Amino acid sequence: GAVVSQHPSRVICKSGTSVKIECRSLDFQATTMFWYRQFPKKSLMLMATSNEGSKATYEQGVEKDKFLINHASLTLSTLTVTSAHPEDSSFYICSASEGGPYEQYFGPGTRLTVT
């Protein structure tokens, strides 16, 4: 089956610093990648959708200058949390699709803790 990896799996950073999370499709070309955020004991909320080579489309209420998304290749998308604050602490999950959105494959997630 299709495999999506995320790196790092856990990261702790200090308030005010930026942190980058990578999402890779290992055995397929992902024309579209999605980034989700999950607060503790809550559901997944879509943050943005990115298509290779074009700007990401952000969901309402998600600050695009705060959460920079780059989808530079068909196998890699990155999410950079800029000037992180404790309230950005969360579980971030990416997914990748090579066709329709109903064929999304999820990564294992990255737990971000901002101290």
Added chain:
Amino acid sequence: AQKVTQAQTEISVVEKEDVTLDCVYETRDTTYYLFWYKQPPSGELVFLIRRNSFDEQNEISGRYSWNFQKSTSSFNFTITASQVVDSAVYFCALIEYNFNKFYFGSGTKLNVKP
């Protein structure tokens, strides 16, 4: 309005009991897809099933079964003879063909006690 409702926040059962997780969805699209995912404590989402709106057949996979009823907009998930390893949060989700994005329910935490 919530597109996917999982009214059960948390369910506790004793091992070997059967348990049904409810999912009610809302959409005006005629073409859509419904999913169930399992999220163990590790956090990784485990895909369980995908159903399209034109296939109302119930499905059984081992101890798991799904009941899709368009008349009541429900897609319920039953675990037969539950095991401790079934303890996890289960999410029901919907993708509408014309809107290109997942809508997740709020999840049901299942605790299976030995």
